[in-house]
Structure formats: C-alpha cells, structure tokens
Amino acid sequence: MTNLKVRTASAPLDLEGGLASLRGDCARMSPHWTAPAEDKRTPVAPSLPHGVVVPSESARLIDSMSDYGD
Template sequence: MTNFRADDLDEDLTSLRGDCARMAPHWTRPEHPAARPVPPSQIHGVRVPARSARLLDAMSDYGD
C-alpha cells in the first residue's frame, strides 16, 4: 500500500474526480439492465489514468 501525505491525497482526489467527470459521458446506461453479470472476458476498453489507479489502490477497502 502506498503512503500519501494529506496534501497529496487532496490533490489526487481532485484529480480522480476530474478523471471521472471526463469519463462519465462515455458511459451509457442500458434501457433494460442485464439480468445477470457480464463475464470479465466481455469487458474491454476501460482505461484508468495511472495516478487515479494508484490513488484507488491506496484507499482502504473498508473505510477508516
């Protein structure tokens, strides 16, 4: 797990929110949700900036 300073976390969280805002228009919601999960083999084309991935990796799974 990566250790972040509070200033780094605030800056990275802002960056993560910006990344999400830029990606949101590319996500579509189906009119009728699928009745079962999509197999991982059918998921492709998702790109997450490395900085956001590192931030998420450093977050606690269960909260603090």
C-alpha cells in the first residue's frame, strides 16, 4: 500500500501501485524497522495449561472447518 502523505517531489506518485512501488516503499521504510531480540522461550508441556474452557458451539464450528479453507 502506498502512503501518499510521505511522498516527496523526487518520488513520483504511483496511484496504481505494483510490485516496484511496493519494493520502493519497503526500501524507504526499512531503516525504521528493528529486528526483535532473540526469542528464548521454551516450549510448555501440554499437561501444564489448565482451566481452559471452550464452548461446545465454538468447538463444533472449528471442527467443521476444513484444514486448508475452501
């Protein structure tokens, strides 16, 4: 998505977008993005979570959905 408010006179306004425009937008924004710190979470044993209650209507809804969507 092109942010029209950030464009300068040196960058032409491309209302149609496209891959080249998207790549240009990403290249201009990349200095503002930071990589998250390394995640050091450890997996939780399935026996530890407790007290989770799922309504039967929700369980039936999820069970009736296909694995990959239709």
